[in-house]
Amino acid sequence: MSRQLIVIMGSGETSPTMVGVHKEVVARAGGGRAVLLDAPYGFQENAAAISAKARAYFARSVGLDVDVDGGLAALRRASWVFSGPGSPTYALERWRGEVETALRDHLRAGRAAIVFASAAACTLGRLTVPVYEIYKAGAPARWTPGLDVLRTLGLDVAVVPHYDNAEGGTHDTRYCYLGERRLSAMERDLPPGVAVLGVDEHTAVIVDGATVEVRGRGAMTVRRQGESVAVPSGRRSRWTSCAPWSRAAERPYGGAPPRGRPNGTPPRRRSP
Numbered sequence: 098m099s100r101q102l103i104v105i106m107g108s109g110e111t112s113p114t115m116v117g118v119h120k121e122v123v124a125r126a127g128g129g130r131a132v133l134l135d136a137p138y139g140f141q142e143n144a145a146a147i148s149a150k151a152r153a154y155f156a157r158s159v160g161l162d163v164d165v166d167g168g169l170a171a172l173r174r175a176s177w178v179f180s181g182p183g184s185p186t187y188a189l190e191r192w193r194g195e196v197e198t199a200l201r202d203h204l205r206a207g208r209a210a211i212v213f214a215s216a217a218a219c220t221l222g223r224l225t226v227p228v229y230e231i232y233k234a235g236a237p238a239r240w241t242p243g244l245d246v247l248r249t250l251g252l253d254v255a256v257v258p259h260y261d262n263a264e265g266g267t268h269d270t271r272y273c274y275l276g277e278r279r280l281s282a283m284e285r286d287l288p289p290g291v292a293v294l295g296v297d298e299h300t301a302v303i304v305d306g307a308t309v310e311v312r313g314r315g316a317m318t319v320r321r322q323g324e325s326v327a328v329p330s331g332r333r334s335r336w337t338s339c340a341p342w343s344r345a346a347e348r349p350y351g352g353a354p355p356r357g358r359p360n361g362t363p364p365r366r367r368s369p
Contacts, residue, residue, distance in 0.1 A: 100306045101250060102126065102210040105221065107258040107296035107315065110181045110214035111154040114299045118312050119159045119212070122177070125305065126210040129176030131155070131163045136191040137183025137216040151181070172199050177210045180217035184229045186241060189220055197244050204249045211246075215258050219273065221246045223291055224255040226273050226283075238279040240286060250304060253291050254319075260295030261315055281323060293320040300330065307335050 104122055109115050123131075138147050148165045155161040163179065164171060172178065178200070180188070192200075203209040219225045225243035230236035240255065247254060257280075259273045269276030272295065275283070284293065296302055297315025310333040311317045317328045 100207045101204055101304070102207070102306075103204060103221075103247075103250070103304050104210070104212040105218045105256060105258070105294075105296050105302045105304075106181075106212070106214035107218070107260055107298045107300045107313075108215050108262075109299035109313070110179075110212075111151055112299065113158070114313055115301060116158045118301045118303065119155070119161070122210050122212060122303065123159060123161055126177045129209075130171070130174050131161050131177040131179070132167060132171050132175040133163045133165050134172070134178065134180040134188075134192075134196075134217070135166050136196075137180060137185065137188040139191070140184070140187055147182075151179075155179075169195050169199060172196065173202075175203075175209050177212070178203065179212045179214075181214040183216045185216045185219035185225050186227045186230065188217060189225060189241070189244065192220065192244060197246070200244065200246050201249055204246060218256050218258045218296065220244050220256075222252070222254045222256040222294065223248065224287070226255070226257060226275065228273050228275070231279065232274040238275065238283050240283060247294075252294070254294040255287065255291060257293055257295045259298055260318055261297040284320070284323065294318075295320060295325075308333060309335075 102122065102125055104118065106115060133148065133151055135144060135148050138144050141147065152163050152165065155163045200211060204211060213221055219228070220243050222243045223245045224240035227236065227239070227241045231238055243255070257273045260271065262270045262274060264270050269278070271277065272280045295318035300311065300313035300315035300317070302317045303310045303312060311328050311330050313330055316330060318325050
């Protein structure tokens with residue numbers, strides 16, 4: 098492989114929804130060694146079971162034999178690298194340094210396809226949502242430094258998966274369980290020029306060289322200063338032409354969630 102290829106999934110990374118995307122990306126990667134990075138969930142007692150389930154999914158549904166981690170040498174030799182659920186901050190602690198450099202080198206040189214979902218996807222941008230600490234432990238709403246791998250593609254963003262999450266029912270769990278109130282507060286702390294790159298659940302954003310394509314059930318949303326532009330599933334274009342943070346004010350839906358909608362669901366987002 099000799100082109101930059103990265104896939105950001107909002108969720109559903111080992112569901113039937115994403116089988117077609119995985120097969121397509123594996124074909125584009127051109128074969129070779131496949132590696133699963135287990136750091137995001139490595140602290141869990143059932144980590145081995147999660148890895149086994151993922152390996153079985155890729156073998157059965159994608160026809161891909163995946164090695165679990167294997168260390169830095171295996172990562173550097175890989176042509177396809179995957180990581181998914183767990184804690185973004187736990188993963189960051191283990192990836193800073195050599196793993197971070199290897200991922201950036203892969204993307205810069207086009208040596209491997211990087212497929213990151215859920216918690217792992219959170220780590221790709223300049224800033225990361227410490228979702229476990231905020232949503233489950235009551236820490237103040239704040240950002241933590243990310244790997245900033247996407248800067249290799251010229252993207253100065255904070256990646257927020259699970260963007261359209263609705264599990265809360267009576268309370269707002271959009272935006273990776275932050276909800277509008279907390280995301281709005283965190284957005285004020287973003288450095289100038291940094292946008293939120295949201296990926297809906299069961300949705301994949303495929304960046305292949307200069308092109309970007311959205312696949313799956315939802316959309317990719319770019320939000321800046323409370324205003325958003327959505328790129329719907331099925332849209333494919335050159336990345337520079339769908340960089341909506343540069344024109345987010347043109348077709349916004351932003352602002353506070355309207356009253357009377359379950360889970361604070363906003364009106365339908367407009368696409369650029």
